[in-house]
Amino acid sequence: MRGTPQFSTRQRILGAAEELFAEHGFAGASLRQVTTAANVNLAAVNYHFGSKDNLIEEVFRRRLDHLSEVRLARLAEIASKPDLTLETLLDAFISPALELSLDRKGGAVFMRVLARAFAEHNGNLRAFLSDNYGHVLKEFAAAFTRLLPGLEKDELYWRLDIAVGALTYAMADFGMIQRRTGESERAHREQMAKHLIHFAAAGLRA
Amino acid sequence: MRGTPQFSTRQRILGAAEELFAEHGFAGASLRQVTTAANVNLAAVNYHFGSKDNLIEEVFRRRLDHLSEVRLARLAEIASKPDLTLETLLDAFISPALELSLDRKGGAVFMRVLARAFAEHNGNLRAFLSDNYGHVLKEFAAAFTRLLPGLEKDELYWRLDIAVGALTYAMADFGMIQRRTGESERAHREQMAKHLIHFAAAGLRA
DNA sequence: CTAGAATTCAAACGACTGTTTGAACGTGAG
DNA sequence: CTCACGTTCAAACAGTCGTTTGAATTCTAG
Numbered sequence: 001m002r003g004t005p006q007f008s009t010r011q012r013i014l015g016a017a018e019e020l021f022a023e024h025g026f027a028g029a030s031l032r033q034v035t036t037a038a039n040v041n042l043a044a045v046n047y048h049f050g051s052k053d054n055l056i057e058e059v060f061r062r063r064l065d066h067l068s069e070v071r072l073a074r075l076a077e078i079a080s081k082p083d084l085t086l087e088t089l090l091d092a093f094i095s096p097a098l099e100l101s102l103d104r105k106g107g108a109v110f111m112r113v114l115a116r117a118f119a120e121h122n123g124n125l126r127a128f129l130s131d132n133y134g135h136v137l138k139e140f141a142a143a144f145t146r147l148l149p150g151l152e153k154d155e156l157y158w159r160l161d162i163a164v165g166a167l168t169y170a171m172a173d174f175g176m177i178q179r180r181t182g183e184s185e186r187a188h189r190e191q192m193a194k195h196l197i198h199f200a201a202a203g204l205r206a
Numbered sequence: 207m208r209g210t211p212q213f214s215t216r217q218r219i220l221g222a223a224e225e226l227f228a229e230h231g232f233a234g235a236s237l238r239q240v241t242t243a244a245n246v247n248l249a250a251v252n253y254h255f256g257s258k259d260n261l262i263e264e265v266f267r268r269r270l271d272h273l274s275e276v277r278l279a280r281l282a283e284i285a286s287k288p289d290l291t292l293e294t295l296l297d298a299f300i301s302p303a304l305e306l307s308l309d310r311k312g313g314a315v316f317m318r319v320l321a322r323a324f325a326e327h328n329g330n331l332r333a334f335l336s337d338n339y340g341h342v343l344k345e346f347a348a349a350f351t352r353l354l355p356g357l358e359k360d361e362l363y364w365r366l367d368i369a370v371g372a373l374t375y376a377m378a379d380f381g382m383i384q385r386r387t388g389e390s391e392r393a394h395r396e397q398m399a400k401h402l403i404h405f406a407a408a409g410l411r412a
Numbered sequence: 413c414t415a416g417a418a419t420t421c422a423a424a425c426g427a428c429t430g431t432t433t434g435a436a437c438g439t440g441a442g
Numbered sequence: 443c444t445c446a447c448g449t450t451c452a453a454a455c456a457g458t459c460g461t462t463t464g465a466a467t468t469c470t471a472g
Binding site: 011116157170198200201 | 213227229230231232233234253288321322323326327343361363364365367368369370371372374375376379380381383385397398401402405406407408409410411412
């Protein structure tokens with residue numbers, strides 16, 4: 001029990017990779033940086049994950065599997081309600097991401113990795129994300145369609161696309177708004193989610 | 207005049223770098239890829255720009271100097287009008303970016319490079335952009351403040367931040383909406399700008 | 413035409429890349 | 443104890459990285 005690993009080699013690699021991918025990008029973070037940060041032998045990455053590309057996918061899978069589940073569960077909870085509002089529906093999509101980003105163990109970091117996946121126009125990565133998690137977006141889009149029956153399909157898709165953009169950008173903390181001194185990280189992000197829902201609801205309606 | 211360069215070595219390097227940075231990122235695109243694509247000797251980058259980092263900055267400067275000028279000119283045109291609307295003000299900010307993205311020579315590609323700059327949380331790059339082009343955002347923010355006097359300052363800044371996020375995301379073509387077959391690139395992007403202005407205006411007002 | 417500056421070139425620098433190898437290690441089952 | 447299996451390890455693989463060098467070439471001013 002030297003060094004008290006506490007977490008498995010796999011988990012430590014995933015954690016270190018997530019952090020370094022967020023900071024330096026997928027190409028910019030080397031496996032030597034990752035394995036050093038994880039306090040693990042260099043060859044461990046290829047032993048446990050096969051390749052760097054597979055490691056990247058696994059970093060997404062570890063977080064997105066759970067995030068998608070929670071989002072769909074929230075959607076199922078509210079979908080049948082007769083008094084469903086746009087704000088509630090947006091909240092069902094945004095809150096799970098907010099909660100993930102408030103997770104003690106690197107959730108906020110992961111949101112930046114996710115935003116990088118959008119910036120990388122990489123076909124393989126996009127296909128992986130679309131194949132594995134595209135159905136969540138589809139289900140939410142259907143719910144929005146039901147909630148905004150007056151809107152043409154094209155019109156709605158444009159607006160949803162824009163809303164997703166605002167969400168991605170905000171959750172990854174790309175913006176210029178700095179957390180105020182004395183304000184907790186939690187309070188800051190909750191403010192952000194509140195404004196995001198308000199803004200997106202108005203944009204979708206108008 | 208063998209090979210009819212047509213453009214200077216500098217310009218060809220900048221063009222090739224822009225394209226490869228958009229596709230593979232700043233770390234992912236190597237100087238050998240860039241110089242090969244530009245049909246130029248490897249050492250030319252360090253001769254003309256000093257280093258890869260300087261080349262990156264120059265890629266931004268080439269486009270942003272002009273974009274900032276146009277944006278401020280449009281703002282000056284409309285700022286004094288008594289019947290100024292939110293839509294007009296948003297248009298003054300968005301249209302110049304739209305026109306740039308429709309530029310024959312790689313304008314659309316540059317918008318993706320710009321979005322990458324947000325994804326890179328790189329301090330040096332952010333400082334460079336903020337130092338050189340931050341005043342444009344400041345001037346527009348002041349105009350928005352004048353136009354939305356009922357809104358608290360914090361509230362306005364949050365909404366502007368979200369609007370910038372939606373704009374960045376959309377202009378970089380991160381979204382899932384594909385151009386329809388038969389629709390021109392120009393028509394597609396003009397649609398996008400139209401929806402963007404409509405969405406952002408509603409979000410800012412509500 | 414010529415001297416001198418500006419530019420381009422092939423080649424090499426040391427450092428770093430992802431991946432593979434085969435031996436060493438720890439551990440639990442028979 | 444012993445065997446076997448899963449895991450870790452140091453070392454090396456062939457390439458690629460950004461940058462530098464000094465000579466060769468092109469351009470320009472006098």
